[in-house]
Amino acid sequence: KIFFKPTQNTSTPSPTKRHTKISVIGTGNVGMAIAQTILTQDLADELALVDAKADKLRGEMLDLQHAAAFLPRTRILASTDYSATDGSDLCIVTAGARQNPGESRLNLLQRNVEMFQGIIPPLARSSPDTILMIVSNPVDVLTYVAWKLSGFPSNRVIGSGTNLDSSRFRFLIADHLDVNAQDVQAYIVGEHGDSSVALWSSISVGGVPVLSFLEKQQIPYEKEALERIHKAVVESADEVISLKGYTSWAIGYSAANLARSLLRDQRKIHPVSVLANGFYGIGGDVFLSLPALLGRGGVLGVTNVHLTDEEAQRLRNSARTISEVQSQLGL
């Protein structure tokens, strides 16, 4: 016997906490960064990993399982078969061809659409009530593809979108002003990529709206510095890829941050890719990032943030570009 019998009857009360299961599809650099952040942040009771490469998948599963003594308790399983994902609360899809240095995200599309035809339908069958989070690029179009292939209501399909771009933006503004990035509120919306839109009028630091503050103090508006920061955000993925071959840690934290807001019903606002039809004059079934209220039901709402005419126009241009690409997919 391993345990001595308790002296009193200590029957275990039924657990009050809900069992939470997250599945990660694609165990490359991005999928594994997400998986390990989910484990260290204690976001799931069960974590299922799926990949097409059986050996690599088993190796990754064992490597994570061997860290059990240092982590909150989570059951980790892995399979090339989607039945491993049965009953997931959240499925995060990162499977995809990797973006090559300098390659536009849209170029990746055709390869990834075919891959999604083999991934999304079995995933949706295994977990009909799950929330789907798409990370694979080009993320906005693939979120639309996943929505179509799953048949899920749009509130349960999101793309990680510009949650990551906004974090890069907040870091660079914080660095410029020498403050903590968590005290900087700033959004990048629209396409995750070249046509993303920085909402300058929404930037605030510790509750101070930065642009109107500068104007009131008659401090010259640092338009050039701000434009440089947005350009750096747009170029940052390519820079990291050209230096280390891929991006992983920031997207790992970004996706885990979204997982927490969704599964713990945090009702936090994140810029993520959502069905944008009808917002800001956008027509058609297009997914792009808008500040969205996230909770256990998925997307609970989209904030009616003030956009300047120029910002709204750029957003509609982004939507039109994505829509044109989608129309060639025949879905």
Ligand code: 6V0
């Ligand atoms: P990677 O390291 O090549 O991993 C991709 C994984 O997908 C590999 O392990 C493959 O075996 C697996 N895979 C391929 N086909 C299938 C399939 N049919 N079923 C299951 N698994 C499959 O790439 P990496 O992890 O670096 O990137 C993955 C995707 O994330 C790419 O599309 C990136 O462009 C995208 N990113 C998206 C970001 C975002 O902010 N949305 C950020 C970074 C990367």
